[in-house]
Amino acid sequence: MTEAARAADAARALRRRTRIFLVTAALALLAVILFRPIVIATSPVPPGRRIVLWHSQRGAEKDALEELIRAFNVDHAGELYVEPLNVPDGSMKDKLIRTVPRGGGPDVFIRPHNELGELVRDGVPRPLSPAALPFGEAEYLPGLLDGTTFAGVRHGAPLTYKALLLFYNTRLLPDGPPATIEELIQSRSTLPSGSYPLAYDATSFFFHAPFFLAAGGQVFAASDERFTVFEGPGAESFRLSGRLRADGVLPPEPTYNEMLRLFEGGQAAAIVCGPWYTPQGTIAASKEWGVAPLPSFEGRPLGSFVTVEAAFVSQSTTHPAEAEALVAFLAGERAQSLRFERLALPPVQSSMYGQGGELEASSSTLAGKLARAERLSLEHGQVTPNSTRMGAVWRPADDVLKASSAGRDVDAALEDARYALARVQTAAPPARGPALPGVLLACLLLLGTVLLVRQVRTDMAAPDVARSRLVGSWGRAALAYLAPGVVATFVLVLTPVVVAAGMSMFEYVEGRFVFVGLDNFRDILLPPLDRAFEARSFYFALGVTVLWTLLNVLLHLTLGVALALLLRPTWVRFRTGYRILLVLPWAIPNYITALMWKGMFNAQVGAINALLSPFGFEGFAWFDSFGTAFFANLVTNTWLGFPFMMVVTLGALTSLPKEVEEASILDGASRWQRLVHVVLPHIRPALVPSIILGSVWTFNMFNVVYLVSGGEPGSQTDILVSEAYRWAFERGQRFGYAAAYSVLIFAFLVLYGRMTRRAAKEEA
């Protein structure tokens, strides 16, 4: 066989092998793609019409629901069958809003009632015909139906409800549950030290609501939906948490987790919590706990905000009658009994609770006690308002409560909260004719493009660039290699910037984007003068951000360079060890680090206070004042940031010629003189770009600020980027406003980049 023939044979064999490989790969891919459709197509489909049900139940609730569905399917075999789909709780609302208005989504869905306002606004639920309600309106516990009604139209059928009640420690309160809060406060004298009469989440408006409602507070004015949450008697009730904490009735850090920790450790006589909670820990082991209705306060009985779990029919259903039949079943008597017996969920019919009602028999069981306590809570409280504007209330109210618990000025906090709400309350800027701002924008864009083209032209004409211009086949090949990078940059970097810039000229009102021109920028940059330099204003945040960046970069630099100089002699020997130690802060995702540090700064159980307790730091609340909260953020970010400077410095130091240093030694320079005159000038060119980079990263360090101090106190430690986040997602969905914020941040950093470009060029 000749050489040529052998080579040809080998080539043939290779081609065949490649073909086989490609075919196999294609078949495998096809199998993967077609797997699910085939399975679905070939699985047996029950006869009859299909009703799709979306829910977010888990565990025992999910089992109970599926049992009910099975029963329903059996009852309607041949005509209908229900196909349940479990959707994660956090994404259910978004999924509904995205799919139902477009004709997709489920036929029936189960959701808590407080989202109803937003869902109706986005056209998700279908009004319920009276046939869908299994019981007459009068049979329902008063107030429950209010939850499933919006703008006078009923949309859902209540399945069950959840209200707050009292969990109490039977050992600390041997005489049984207290009837009044005052009784509970008095028990303070009989309690062992380190225990608290009452622990509830006094920093959350939801848990404070019983006191708010009892004082006569109202979230919305009955007549015109104006916010009245910070007016009148309701506003006064906010001072209560501060008073109770100062009197030692509440623990120093009255938060949700603290409350559970104290109760489970037997250190809280009573806590306010919901029926979802089952005590764990020592108190569970010793079984020394019980449930009771909320006591009364200042002569008035306490009730809470109540959440109603309801079933709704969606607008996109093609079988409304069948869907309503399912809703009626799920809300009906059989389901109610099953829920109560299996899951201790209170039923919705008032007849169950009275004399001769079913609950009487089970009044001594836990389920019975829960149900009774919750019913009383509902009676004295109210269903959480389902208005679309309710979402704006929580955060400001929480802030006032935090201020009160921390002993800060409640009046100032109330003023702050009113202002925050006012910003939500003001009608969004009126839609503007696109004429003037549109023209302005077009001019700016044109100018920007012209400048850019001019700049590119000058750069291209530079002598070294001219040689490497992309021409001919080399050029085409080069373009091909560049293309993925260019596309990625375009999609991931350029497009969001342009979209955000565009969004900054709109405002999100009632589910739609409305053009408002440059009004967002005007609101940000020209706020009312008395508010211009306080927390939550642009200038305050700018000041905090600049201070944050300056201090951080300074600390990173000093610490990094100092450590690099210290480590230099031993660098070569222990190189591997140092590298591992240095990479660790970077290897751990920085949000985990932030959470770790937040835990270390915890007032009660944090490591920092434990270490510093000899100096009187026991129980020191780091996040209660601006200085200390800022300090906590600073410490965390410095821990994260100095390794970068250190490594850059060490790298630069290795390139320092030994002979220059030796010459300076012989010249008689002291260590300090050597550092200043020989070492530092040498590492400066390496440090300048790192400083510029580091300052830009720090300027936008969202994770640390958001997770460690959380902007406490009262948004004072928020930097520009976390402020932008809050405007978008925590203060009433002001997306356009937040986009304007990000455009300003971008502009600021571009300016900074230009200013420092000269400095960086000098070093190059």
Next chain:
Amino acid sequence: MSVALSFEHVGKKFGETVVLSDVDFKTEAGELVVLVGPSGCGKSTLMRLVAGLETLTEGVIKAGDRVLNDVPPQERGVGMVFQSYALYPHMTVRDNLAFPLYVRGVKPPEREAEVKRVADMLSLGPLLERLPKQLSGGQRQRVAIGRCLVRKPEIYCFDEPLSNLDAALRSQIRVELKALQRELGKTTIYVTHDQVEAMTMADRIVVLHQGVVQQVGKPEELYRHPKNRFVARFIGTPAMNLIAGSVDARRFSSGPLSVALPADGGGARDGTATLGVRAEHIQVHAEGRLSGVVMGVEPVGEAGYLHLAVRDLLFDTAETGRSSDSPRRGLLCASVPGREAFSYREGATVHFDLAEDRLVLFDPKSGAALD
């Protein structure tokens, strides 16, 4: 006032590697001592020991009566010019020169005066505001020397100062450096691998090889009376011819060559020996008793070198870098006056004699000079 340096049994080890062993010699005050040897022989290390940039593992170095072993480098009164000049890259020439004074707290007026003096001495005037990267190699070297001078040290150390310069500049600066040293009159240690520099500049030469001092002495001494084969071949251009042969009854013979050894020659014993003869001691003339064939002609200017193949003449190959130690055939290098060199042709037969009073005998095994 200058001091004499003395090295007493100085040794240096890096871990297990012995870099210098038993270095022992004294210098005179004010003389220029050249440390010379091939790469890796330890000359730079020895100089750094003097400067204090390395510490001794054995022995004592003294400046006059003062023991330098534990004295920190900045207090030794040593000024060093590095091979790479080690100028401070971000400082102007003026600041470079002023730096040693600045760090010692000398006031600006005195600093200015001193800088001016040194700049004038080294013709650095027009360069004072430039940065090192704007200077040529020669200019940088002058700045490095100047920086040394401002401190008025007791001992100067030069680490291969000419190796970064081109050949023409090298010979010019050689002369200038020697003149400068004469003017300063301080003890100077000068390290180089170039034996020509050593021969031209040194008051005394210290030849080092693999960490061991081979010979210490004036250039003439090393040239005329090398103590061993290494020194014989290392010093002098062209290298000394080493002929392998045997001694018998006070005559050395190798092939056609046979010479009588001087009557007072002590150490020569019967047996194998190596004869060393320099190129200029081979006289080429028509009446020579020996003959050889010209294999190569090198007219280098004032002299010319003929490479002769002499039948049956064997050469000692130690110190030539070849692995085999046994004598082999080679070429004898003879020098002739320059103007005559052009008239010799390859392949021609020439006659020559050896100047019998200028021969050196070596022991072929130890390499040491005999008698």
